[in-house]
Amino acid sequence: MTTNRALLLSVLLLAACSKQPASQQDLDSLDKELTGATQASGADNQRDPALTAALHDQIMVDPALTQSANTNVVRPPSRPDPLSIPTDPVRDDRVTAADLKAVPAARKDCPECRKADGALTLGELASRQSGDATCTQRVSYSAGWANRLPADVPLYPDARVREAAGNDACGLRVVSFTSGAPVGRILDWYNARVSRAGYSAEHQASGAMHVLGGTRGDAAYVLYATANPAGGSDVDLLVR
Template sequence: MTRSARTIRLPALAFALPLALIACGEPAVDDQQDATNLEADLGNGNAGDPALNAALAGQIMVDPTLTQSSNDDAIRPPPEPMGGAMPPEEAGRRADTVDPRTLKRAPAAAGDCSACRQADAALTLGALAERQTFPNAAACARTIGYSALWANRLPADLPLYPDAQLSEAAGSDQAGCRLRVVHFSSRATPQRLLDFYYTRTADTGYSADHRSDGRRHVLGGLRGGDAYSVYVTPRMDGVSDVDLVSNAGR
C-alpha cells in the first residue's frame, strides 16, 4: 500500500468512528415504545389501586441486618438507638394529645416479673407472642405475618399511644386467631403509658396485673377469653419502647 492511500483512508476511518458510537448510544425504537407504554400503565389504572396506595402510604420497615432473609423471623428493634446515618427520631412522630387528668393511676408493681425475663429472651414479635399465656398463643404465633397494616387492626380499647412511632407490627387471623403484636416508641414516660393502657382496658372490663423488674414494666389483663400485655421499657434518651400484644384484634 502506498503512502498516498494511507492518507486517504485514515481520515475516513476517523470520521466514521464517531458516527458508529453515536448510533450505539441511541435507544432502539422498541425500547422507547416500551418506556412510553410503561409510563402509561403506571399513570392509568394503578392510581386507584388500594393495595398499592396502602403500600406507598404505609411506613417502610427495614431491618438492615435482615435484608436478605425472610421477615418472618425479623429481629425486634434494639432498646437503644442504632448507629449510622438515620432520619431523626422525631420524624413522623405524632403529637401527644393525652390529657393526664383523664387517666387513672395504674396499680403499683407487685410480685416477681417472670414476664420481664421472657420479653428479654424474645428476639422477635412472634417469639414474644408465643410466650403469652392466653389459649392458643403458641399456635397463633406460628402463623404470624409481618406488616405495618396490622397496627391498624388493634382492638379499639388497645390502640397505639397517640405519639407512637411504629417500628414493627405483626398479626394473624388464621384458624380463629385475632393476634396482634406491635412495637413502637413514645416520648411519654413509662408511668403515663401504663396509666393510659390501664385506663383504656379497665374501662372496658379487663382485669389488671402490673409487674416490674425495676427497669421493664409489664401490664396485662383478661376479659373472658380476651387478653393483652403491654411491655414498657425506658431508654437513656428519654424515649420509652413499647411492645403491645393482644388476642382480640379487629
C-alpha cells in the same frame, strides 16, 4: 576568519542544546542516589533499608480491616440541608388528665418479664406469652397490623410503630413502638383504657421493665414498657 568564528559559534550552540538544565540534572542525580543506582568512590552507594522498603516492597493489606475505611458508608452532611424539612417534634398534647388512671402498685415478682427476656422477634415474644405454637408460627409481619388493634386496646396517641405482626385465625395482634412519653404516663393511659373496657389490670416490674396485663373473658392483653436511654419509652403490645 569569519568562517572560523561561525564554526566555533555552531559548536557552542550544539553543546548548549545537548546540556540539560542544572535543576533537571540535580533531580536525576538525586533520584539515582536514593535508589542506589550510582557509585561513589568506586563502591556501591549504601542504600537506606527503610527507604528501599518503602519504594519497592509490596503494599500489605489486612483483610480484617478492609471495612474500616468506610468506603461504602453514606456519611451525613456536615451541616443541615437548608432545603430540608425539620422532623415533627414529639407531641403528647392529645393526652389529658382525664385520659389517665394511676396504675396499680407493681408486683416485684415478674414472671411476664422473664417471658420477654431474650425474645428477639415479635413472633417469639407472642409465642412465649400465648403458648399457642399453631397461632404464633403463622404470624405475618406488616406495619398494617398496627391499624388493626381492637378499639379497646389501641396504640398510644404519639406511638411511632417500629414493627407489627398478627394472625387473624387466632385474633393475635403484636405491635412494637416508641413514644416520647415516660413509662409511667403510658401505663396510666393504658390502665384507664382497659379498665373502662372491662379488662382486669395487673402491674409487674423487674428492673427497668414494666408489664401491664389483664383479661376479659377469652380476650387478653400484655404491654411491656421500658425507658429509652435517649428519652421516652419503648413498648411491645400484645392483644388477643
